Amino acid sequence: MTKDGFRAAKQKVIKALQDGTYLHETSRSAIDVKNLLSTGVVTPNEVCDLLKRSNGNDHSSSPHHNDRSVDVHIIKREGWYIKFYFLEPDTIFISVHK
Numbered sequence: 473m474t475k476d477g478f479r480a481a482k483q484k485v486i487k488a489l490q491d492g493t494y495l496h497e498t499s500r501s502a503i504d505v506k507n508l509l510s511t512g513v514v515t516p517n518e519v520c521d522l523l524k525r526s527n528g529n530d531h532s533s534s535p536h537h538n539d540r541s542v543d544v545h546i547i548k549r550e551g552w553y554i555k556f557y558f559l560e561p562d563t564i565f566i567s568v569h570k
Contacts, residue, residue: 481533482526485523496509507566542559544556553568
């Protein structure tokens with residue numbers, strides 16, 4: 473993914489967190505361990521702050537295992553692992569954990 477693609481994804485996910493317009497993928501096992509945002513262990517503001525400090529070196533993406541046309545974004549920063557994707561009009565978090 474290009475730097476512009478990363479910047480666009482970063483802006484979009486931060487906006488979703490700030491607006492409260494995001495969902496959590498619920499079909500995963502051990503969601504309480506893998507998604508600390510969904511369980512309230514971390515707040516949307518904390519995740520936003522971490523994402524704001526991220527850069528292109530912290531980012532990777534790959535196709536979603538159920539729909540290869542959907543890019544799954546992974547941010548690894550400061551020991552955190554944040555995994556999400558966009559399925560218009562939604563932003564969906566798969567995991568947020570250390």
